[in-house]
Amino acid sequence: MNNLAYVVVLLFDRDSEEKILKFLHSIDENSADTYMMDNFGKPHITIGICDEINEEMVYTMLEAFAKSSEKFCLRFGSLGIFPYDKNTLFLSPVITDSLLKLHRDFYNYFTEECCKHPSGQYLPNKWVPHCSLAVDMTTEESINAIRCLIENFQPLDACIEYIGTAKYSSGLEKPIIRKFDIGK
Numbered sequence: 001m002n003n004l005a006y007v008v009v010l011l012f013d014r015d016s017e018e019k020i021l022k023f024l025h026s027i028d029e030n031s032a033d034t035y036m037m038d039n040f041g042k043p044h045i046t047i048g049i050c051d052e053i054n055e056e057m058v059y060t061m062l063e064a065f066a067k068s069s070e071k072f073c074l075r076f077g078s079l080g081i082f083p084y085d086k087n088t089l090f091l092s093p094v095i096t097d098s099l100l101k102l103h104r105d106f107y108n109y110f111t112e113e114c115c116k117h118p119s120g121q122y123l124p125n126k127w128v129p130h131c132s133l134a135v136d137m138t139t140e141e142s143i144n145a146i147r148c149l150i151e152n153f154q155p156l157d158a159c160i161e162y163i164g165t166a167k168y169s170s171g172l173e174k175p176i177i178r179k180f181d182i183g184k
Contacts, residue, residue, distance in 0.1 A: 005119075006053045007166045008062070008106070009044035011179055016158035017043055020076075020091065020131060026152055027089075027134050027145045042176060044164070045093070045131050047103050048110075051117035058114050058165070059178055065109050066163045066180035072098035073159040079149055080130060087142040089149065090130035091156065099129060102160075 012020065020043035076091040093099060104124050120126060134145050164179035 005049055005051050005167075006058070006115075007046055008048040008050075009046050009164050009166060009176075010102070010160045011042060011044055011162035011164050011176070013159045013161040016156075019156055020133075020158065023091065023133055023149065023152070026148050042164075043131050045129055045160075046122065047106055047127070047163075048115070048122045049119035050115035051119075053116070054114045058110075061110060061114060062163060062165065062178075063180045065106065066182050067184060069102055069105065069163070069182045070098070071159065071161055071182045072096070072102070073157060074099055076131065076156040076158060079146070079153060080128075081142065081146070082128075086136040087134075087139065088132055089134045089137065089142060089145055090132045093129050093131070093158075095129070103127060103129070 011017075024043070074093045074096055077094045078092045080090050080092040082088040082090070107118075107124055121128075133149070134142075137145060161182055162179040163182060164176040166176050
């Protein structure tokens with residue numbers, strides 16, 4: 001078992017990723033926040049975080065889960081903010097049956113023996129699906145980023161093609177460890 005937390009994420013096709021990266025680049029150019037580009041680099045929607053995983057079991061199960069799932073597209077129709085001491089700005093997807101089904105199926109499929117202590121904020125009926133654009137921003141940085149995003153925002157269609165995992169330690173996400181094609 002590994003004591004690092006692991007993040008399970010939905011990843012986009014290349015075209016969708018490039019569209020979202022344009023938003024990230026515009027924030028980087030107009031504010032002090034470069035966290036997402038510096039530390040993760042791949043736009044994503046987090047569907048779960050576990051404090052501990054059995055790596056071998058999770059990767060085997062995640063690959064099978066990805067194969068049994070279906071690719072789908074969604075629309076990011078609005079911008080959102082998690083207002084804390086340090087703010088998070090994000091793209092907010094329009095909730096679809098496909099998105100909720102994949103999320104619910106993920107939690108039905110994975111057992112406590114492979115994913116210990118899942119983060120409560122990602123559980124069904126508590127999860128706020130989002131694609132983070134900027135994190136840990138002060139109020140002033142957030143206002144500047146919001147101005148930039150509002151000037152450039154148009155609803156964005158994006159397609160989910162992969163499920164991946166990333167290590168999470170000391171508040172920093174690391175590059176994708178493994179990714180699996182959905183539906184293959």
